Amino acid sequence: MTIEARLAELGVTLPDAPAPVANYVGFVLAGNLLHVSGQVSADANGPIKGKLGADFTVEQGAAAARACAISLLAQAKKACDGDLSRIKRLVKLGGFVNSTPDFTDQPKVINGASDFMVAVLGDAGRHARAAVSAPALPLGVAVEIDAIFELK
Template sequence: MSTIESRLAELGVTLPDAPAPAANYVPYVIVGDMVYVSGQVSANADGFIKGKVGADMTTEQGAEAAKRCAISLLAQLKAACGGDIDRLVRVVKLVGFVNSTPDYVEQPKVINGASDFLVAALGDAGRHARSAVSAAALPLGVAVEIEAIFQIK
């Protein structure tokens, strides 16, 4: 088991298989030492995590949905690295979209679910630049979608 996957296991997380793309795009693109991962939507073993934060979901529930996006991002990274996730140098950037009501203003707290998880799992390599924005709707009615840029060796 890799060092990163050992740390994930300590946190009670096992990486799932990387989700397949749902349309005409690729799940990731590698350019030099950078991996650009397509947006990963909130999902768990039971299916998509749907809802609108500020209406039928709390900020805390949104943060848990964002954490699930981060787990999918790491699964895609592992696939991009041919199964060797320890090639990760650092998380460079996250762009997070929150399906929220027009008056909801805590998008950063929702995306903290992903950011906090990545720092807990990866230490300083998990610290990153990021954006957290509202969306009137997201694909399939999911609560959160996050894309990422990673540096690998």
């Protein structure tokens, strides 16, 4: 099954790749590795803002991480000139969670992105990962995630 078919099966339509909000680019292709800049949690209503351990449950944080993963794939689609079949595998996710000092479920939050990537990419979505806490994130968002993909 193609990536586009899996997305359709999940009821997900990729948005246009979000524009950078500062002095950087959305992605860099280096050889066959596609490095996608950190994508912040956002949905159709705008940035998903708040702090895990105060404003959001783990489940809500995982949904915010899933939103980041959707933006990561949107950037990958742009980098691949619209052809997601060029993705060979997801190599790594770097997850940042805006959380209180006593919050320790960052891995469960970032699972929202990891689970989504496996659902969309199958075994090629299994990846190395980091899931860390941050006292604040850009725009006050709940989650930010970057990615490295290997392309065919």
